[in-house]
Amino acid sequence: MNDEQLLRYSRQIMLPDIDVKGQQKLNDATVLIMGLGGLGSVVAYYLAGAGVGHLILNDFDDVDWSNLQRQIIHNEKRIGMNKAVSARETLQALNSDIKTSVVDRKLDEDALLDLASQSDVLADGSDNFQTRRMMNTISLKSGTPLVSGAAIRMEGQISTFNLSTESPCYQCLYGNQLDDEELTCSENGVIAPLVGIIGSMQAMEVVKIITGIGEPLDGRLMLVDAKSMGIRTLNLMQDPACSCHESRGLQSARQ
Template identity: 55%
Template sequence: MLSDTQLLRYSRQIFLPEIDIVGQEKLQASRVLILGLGGLGSPVALYLAAAGVGHLVLSDPDEVDVSNLQRQIVHRTDAIGMSKVESAKQTLLALNPDVQVTALQGVLDDAALLAEVRQADVVLAGTDNFSSRQAANRACWEAGVPLVSAAAIAWEGQISVFDPRREDSPCLLCLYPDTSDTALNCAETGVVAPLVGVIGTSMAMEALKLIVGVGEPLVGRLQLYDAKQGTWTTLRLRVDPACPVCR
């Protein structure tokens, strides 16, 4: 049950008939795993905490560096040198003390990752490590948990949802069958600060839709964002019938 304070805190969402009190209670009862507390994970964590997700599990092996602060808005200058998960936890609890936050520093091996995914309602992967996103994809498909995956570099971003509960959903390996870890990263290529906010908040929106059960998530669709042109392009994705993960 929502307390009087929570009814007030979340009142603007509760006013929406698609959410109402029932939807807000679903958010409060949900558990979300966020892989990566960098540029994308920052707005994801902030907005899901603000929206009232009951339990956020944060996983990241890194510490806060001064070069992160240009775009990783969950961290503060006084957190330089602190683990990203602890830094994010402090910020999230200051924003919304009702949210339970579990901080997991380090890289989750396959068994630990699967154990965390099995407990989650939604997994969000926004790391710049391609192999870690593919590991999350495999775990989500084994556990039957939807995955929101995104990436952002330079002036361009992309986002999609992969849902093993749906027969028509491809998985991340269907989209990127080349599993070699040759993707560009921000340290080498650069990234404009607000880009990760655009993509990260889109990830949070997809997670909220999945939890509440409203609208149509980006299953079978890849959205590409060009920040310089201010345009979104939607590509239809197909299931690979020979995919070793989802088929």
């Protein structure tokens, strides 16, 4: 690390839990961020500030006026611009020291798996079950932990899945819930600072996983009610009936 980097990251390096060693781990890490909307904006912003060396930004959507209320990585000049491209401009202005890769199209599972295999952590800021399920699948296949967040109306939730082979996965929690039960921000609304709360927690989880400090939300689901500022944490177990762990079960039975 050069003098400029030591100064830039000094407030983290002075933490005994992080130190130069932890900062170096962050600088060497790659994180795939799915969706540069409300959650992804905050995750990407803080990870860039914290010095995560390589951020892969995936979004096929363009910036719209209705996004600016909460998607703080974009601005008025970026209306109509792809969100991943817009995010890269903001992140590079904040920290030119890090590398950003833009993926401005919808990827199939194989292409996503390839990116996940190059990543240390996956951060899901997407807004639909289909993408969240796909992120869970590639997380399991690549062995890359998944930090999943969601925010709707005035309620949010966050958990870390697939940190170890014993960890519950997204599917353990939701099973085969139907897509038509889906709640979206465009239909239900969301209060602006809530995505900041959940996105910041996701960024914190990513930093903890990369540096190995503290206890991630592995096997725990945190529920945030912004109205009462009530926070509850539920314990999650791996569901033996969850189809995602079948192949793994067979593998361990063979050994």
